[in-house]
Amino acid sequence: xxxxxxxxxxxxxxxxxxxxxxxxxxxxxxxxxxxxxxxxxxxxxxxxxxxxxxxxxxxxxxxxxxxxxxxxxxxxxxxxxxxxxxxxxxxxxxxxxxxxxxxxxxxxxxxxxxxxxxxxxxxxxxxxxxxxxxxxxxxxxxxxxxxxxxxxxxxxxxxxxxxxxxxxxxxxxxxxxxxxxxxxxxxxxxxxxxxxxxxxxxxxxxxxxxxxxxxxxxxxxxxxxxxxxxxxxxxxxxxxxxxxxxxxxxxxxxxxxxxxxxxxxxxxxxxxxxxxxxxxxxxxxxxxxxxxxxxxxxx
Ligand SMILES: NC(=O)c1ccc[n+]([C@@H]2O[C@H](COP(=O)([O-])OP(=O)(O)OC[C@H]3O[C@@H](n4cnc5c(N)ncnc54)[C@H](OP(=O)(O)O)[C@@H]3O)[C@@H](O)[C@H]2O)c1
Numbered sequence: 001x002x003x004x005x006x007x008x009x010x011x012x013x014x015x016x017x018x019x020x021x022x023x024x025x026x027x028x029x030x031x032x033x034x035x036x037x038x039x040x041x042x043x044x045x046x047x048x049x050x051x052x053x054x055x056x057x058x059x060x061x062x063x064x065x066x067x068x069x070x071x072x073x074x075x076x077x078x079x080x081x082x083x084x085x086x087x088x089x090x091x092x093x094x095x096x097x098x099x100x101x102x103x104x105x106x107x108x109x110x111x112x113x114x115x116x117x118x119x120x121x122x123x124x125x126x127x128x129x130x131x132x133x134x135x136x137x138x139x140x141x142x143x144x145x146x147x148x149x150x151x152x153x154x155x156x157x158x159x160x161x162x163x164x165x166x167x168x169x170x171x172x173x174x175x176x177x178x179x180x181x182x183x184x185x186x187x188x189x190x191x192x193x194x195x196x197x198x199x200x201x202x203x204x205x206x207x208x209x210x211x212x213x214x215x216x217x218x219x220x221x222x223x224x225x226x227x228x229x230x231x232x233x234x235x236x237x238x239x240x241x242x243x244x245x246x247x248x249x250x251x252x253x254x255x256x257x258x259x260x261x262x263x264x265x266x267x268x269x270x271x272x273x274x275x276x277x278x279x280x281x282x283x284x285x286x287x288x289x290x291x292x293x294x295x296x297x298x299x
Contacts, residue, residue: 003028007054009039010061014158014198015101019058022202039083049090056209058099059087067255069127076130084134088141097144104151104193106132109259114224116265117216125256147216148205151264155198156291165231167299169242186247187231192261194220195230197283207274217268221280224263233281237288238296
């Protein structure tokens, strides 16, 4: 069997780590971090990719802090758009297939059902615009590109909604112990999406690569769910003593506007006979059994 080389950018990130693990059994995996090459440095990134000459480049590196992107729009454009173009051009020079991970935030969230790959994009924040620019840069720079849109990722490493909810709830429990009051956490009901475990995205990505697809694909668990319902499931499993109350985004001012409903549909995957993604609840339960206690200890 031929052991193809796979190069993963952002190898210390949530998805980067999951991809390195997923591909390590039968592929030769090179995980690169900012220390190995800053993607905004065209010469450096070209040198690293030319040296390794991978068959596939899984490009996850990005400026992912949605609120910071509003404050630093030039950096968002530089990393997510120019950096991605640098990667695409380097892939072209060694004939490597490029898999670019994009986001549900390329949509404005006004559609009444989950987004298809063919739906009109219209980002409402700087992050979404910079990632959409990244998509355009890939498609215009290198023909052998696959764009995979994902949303609401969680994993045991890095920063994500699941860990923020557990950290906030743990603080509430500690405060409640001191004050004798009931621990209560408010979570927004007006943001709806498709939370997906990084490991599940990595598994499905591998299937897409092994079928040699091209074009745009959405990868997400189902069905769609509000932040409130997702948080309720997390707390029911990990900190059931915390009461969760519904809130809305106006009560939690943030730098970046969020699309109210950015759920991604996997109809295309299913129509092409890829195995279904797992329901988010099944993945979450498995994830919390494996990592929940450790996360609670560490946060
Ligand atoms: N998280 C989500 O819910 C979500 C949703 C939709 C789409 N996505 C997309 O999915 C991909 C993976 O997301 P993630 O959550 O795994 O991201 P992450 O955990 O924030 O990891 C991103 C990685 O990129 C690296 N990076 C940032 N700027 C860089 C630069 N200039 N040069 C080299 N490396 C750089 C970061 O390194 P440092 O730690 O050194 O900064 C980090 O390791 C991203 O493209 C993101 O836009 C994420």
